[in-house]
Amino acid sequence: MNIEQQAIDDKLATIFKVLSDPHRISILRILHENGHEMTCGEVGEQLNLAKSTVSYHFKALRKAGLTNTRKVGQTKMLSINETTFEQYLPHFFDVS
Amino acid sequence: MNIEQQAIDDKLATIFKVLSDPHRISILRILHENGHEMTCGEVGEQLNLAKSTVSYHFKALRKAGLTNTRKVGQTKMLSINETTFEQYLPHFFDVS
């Protein structure tokens, strides 16, 4: 295994770690199906978790580069980071 | 989110949990690049881990349906479970 491949696999492993929680997959699907930015609150509403827990998951998604965050006043808008999905998880949202 | 999608996402989450360890991704790549069945020992040799640890990872991969196992005498032959990859991880091995 060459060194670049190892770097990719480490990146993949961190992405997969983030995806290893069903709640986080749900968040991504909610975002994807919605088709445009959503506030943290809107997404979190559907998950039935403490808001601190939701915040924890959001941070994990953002840190792994799976979502974009944009602050608008008091709220934060979340969206899918298409670039990361295209590069590392092509066809992720096609699986059904 | 409908109930079938939830079932798929739970399955995906368990697959991703297995893939969240760099060693297990390595195992899969070794198998894929080799192109045909390998013994546990052959794969494990390249990982520099205790054989009990390797066995632990193999079991996780098998349990998630990512590999096939075939016992031949004293040894076990591992191979990629193409069906699972086609269904849940299309283009996984193309990422580079």
Add this chain to the structure above:
DNA sequence: ATATTAGTTCGATAATTATCGAACTAATTG
């Protein structure tokens, strides 16, 4: 200026996990 709202951070906790060496089973070889 006070109260509300959106989200983050903190401390605690229970559960899961990756790893090892040792002991084991089953198959093969001498």
Add this chain to the structure above:
DNA sequence: CAATTAGTTCGATAATTATCGAACTAATAT
């Protein structure tokens, strides 16, 4: 049969993780 080999299982351990409620910050509304 005895020794070796391939792989599994077990017990222990250290590290990570998902979750909560409480306290916090920053922005908005009354």
